[in-house]
Amino acid sequence: xxxxxxxxxxxxxxxxFIIPFVAAAQKPIxxxxxxxxxxxxxxDFTEAKAIIDATVAxxxxxxxxxxxxxxxxxxxxxxxxxxxxxxxxxxxxxxxxKEAFEKAYALDKDKGSFINGTNGFPLLTxxxxxxxxxxxxxxGLKAYQDDKDYAEALKQVERTxxxxxxxxxxxxxxxxxxxxxxxxxxKSIDYLQRYIDEGGASTDAYTMIFSAYRDQIKDNExxxxxxxxxxxxxPNNKEFPKYELDMYIRMGKLQEAKMAMERQAxxxxxxxxxxxxxxxxxxxxxxxxxxxxxxxxxxxxxxKYFEPRLAIAELVxxxxxxxxxxMNQLGITAEDKKKRLELDxxxxxxxxxxxxxxxxxxxxxxxxxxxxxxxxSIYSDLDMQAQVTRIxxxxxxxxLY
Numbered sequence: 001x002x003x004x005x006x007x008x009x010x011x012x013x014x015x016x017f018i019i020p021f022v023a024a025a026q027k028p029i030x031x032x033x034x035x036x037x038x039x040x041x042x043x044d045f046t047e048a049k050a051i052i053d054a055t056v057a058x059x060x061x062x063x064x065x066x067x068x069x070x071x072x073x074x075x076x077x078x079x080x081x082x083x084x085x086x087x088x089x090x091x092x093x094x095x096x097x098k099e100a101f102e103k104a105y106a107l108d109k110d111k112g113s114f115i116n117g118t119n120g121f122p123l124l125t126x127x128x129x130x131x132x133x134x135x136x137x138x139x140g141l142k143a144y145q146d147d148k149d150y151a152e153a154l155k156q157v158e159r160t161x162x163x164x165x166x167x168x169x170x171x172x173x174x175x176x177x178x179x180x181x182x183x184x185x186x187k188s189i190d191y192l193q194r195y196i197d198e199g200g201a202s203t204d205a206y207t208m209i210f211s212a213y214r215d216q217i218k219d220n221e222x223x224x225x226x227x228x229x230x231x232x233x234x235p236n237n238k239e240f241p242k243y244e245l246d247m248y249i250r251m252g253k254l255q256e257a258k259m260a261m262e263r264q265a266x267x268x269x270x271x272x273x274x275x276x277x278x279x280x281x282x283x284x285x286x287x288x289x290x291x292x293x294x295x296x297x298x299x300x301x302x303x304k305y306f307e308p309r310l311a312i313a314e315l316v317x318x319x320x321x322x323x324x325x326x327m328n329q330l331g332i333t334a335e336d337k338k339k340r341l342e343l344d345x346x347x348x349x350x351x352x353x354x355x356x357x358x359x360x361x362x363x364x365x366x367x368x369x370x371x372x373x374x375x376x377s378i379y380s381d382l383d384m385q386a387q388v389t390r391i392x393x394x395x396x397x398x399x400l401y
Contacts, residue, residue, distance in 0.1 A: 031055035033067055037115065040074050045086035048074045056100075065108035070115065072100035073128070079159075080135040094159055133163040137170065140178065150181040171195035176208055185216040203237055206230035210243055220251050238271075245277055249284075257281050272301035276308045288315060306364045310371070313357035317374065320350035324381075351378050369400055 031054050039048035052071045061067040075097035078086050090096070104114065113122035140156030143149045157178045160170055175192035179185070189212050192205040206226060213223035224247040231240045241264045248257030258281045264274045279294035292315055298308040327343050330336040355378050361371045372395055379387040395401035 029054040031058040031061055033070065036070055036074065040077060045074065045078050045081065045083065045089060049078065049089055063107060065104045065111060066114045068100045068107065069104035072097045072104060075100060076132055080139055098162060129163040133160045133167065136160040136163070144178060154178045154182040154184060166198050168195050168198050168200040171198065172200060172202060172205060176204060185212045188212055203234055206233070220247060223247055254281055254285055258285065270301060272298045272305055275301065276305065279308060279311055291315065304364060306361065309357070309361050309364060313354065313361050316357050317354040320347055320354055323347045323350060348382065351381055354378065367398055372400065
């Protein structure tokens, strides 16, 4: 009997001490802006979140702009902190943070400051936004550089831009690196266009927009419009006219391409590349004499420029190829034999005209397959056996024969 009394007393004591503890644990959190702000400054996000949630839910603070602004800061702080226990408080705090900020602005849209700094002076909203933007950008940069998680990096940069939507540096980085790496090419275009609209001046921005429209979006008209805008903003840039030419050729607008390049050539008398491209365009239009003139000008400006020399060799060689094609159509009649002898003389003459141009090409590009093929053919037709053997050996060594 005596052994049961201490046991009953122990249970009673436990009951007495447990009741107040449970009551204390269930005690409701009182709304308090100062306490929520104090917890935020101390980095205690658990307490800060609990207090601010109770505060904005209360009738007294439901329409208080500072309360909602503070909630935005606390939730954004949870979103950007490296504290793992704080991160577990809510899966994705940003939507709640954004909603809280927007509610604060709606309640007091003209307010320039909602909280004070540690020195007691008001912290301007722009200052706070710049700070939060930096935190989100650092988070995005880590995802981009360290984790190679480009989708996450882009998400964090988008959140950065919520705080600083007109920051040209962030917009440029978002458009040039973050969005393309995440295969979000339309977003890349949008960010870079915003960058330009905000006064940003970068040739890279126009180049990226142009490339995205041409190669990913497959919108030639917008690609062309972009490069025209780029040329207007950067009239001395030498690359944009080439992009314009590329688009005209892709779109089959050869006359427009020709006029564009003629303007470029007139503006720069030393531009050997533009003169080469003018030769290409004229040749495509069937103006071989005009093409030869531009190729010659290009070579004169840069004797080591291979492409126009190759184009000249092909043009000069055309006459020989036409004669050879005509000879191949002849039969075995006496008249055809007579015609063949006449054409053979013309062929030899035309081949001898073309040969020096192909040999000049070989000097500039000794291993070019097209050059070697044509030299082999000409040397064979002219019965230059030593040269035929030389070309054969070279092509075998290159794996071309």
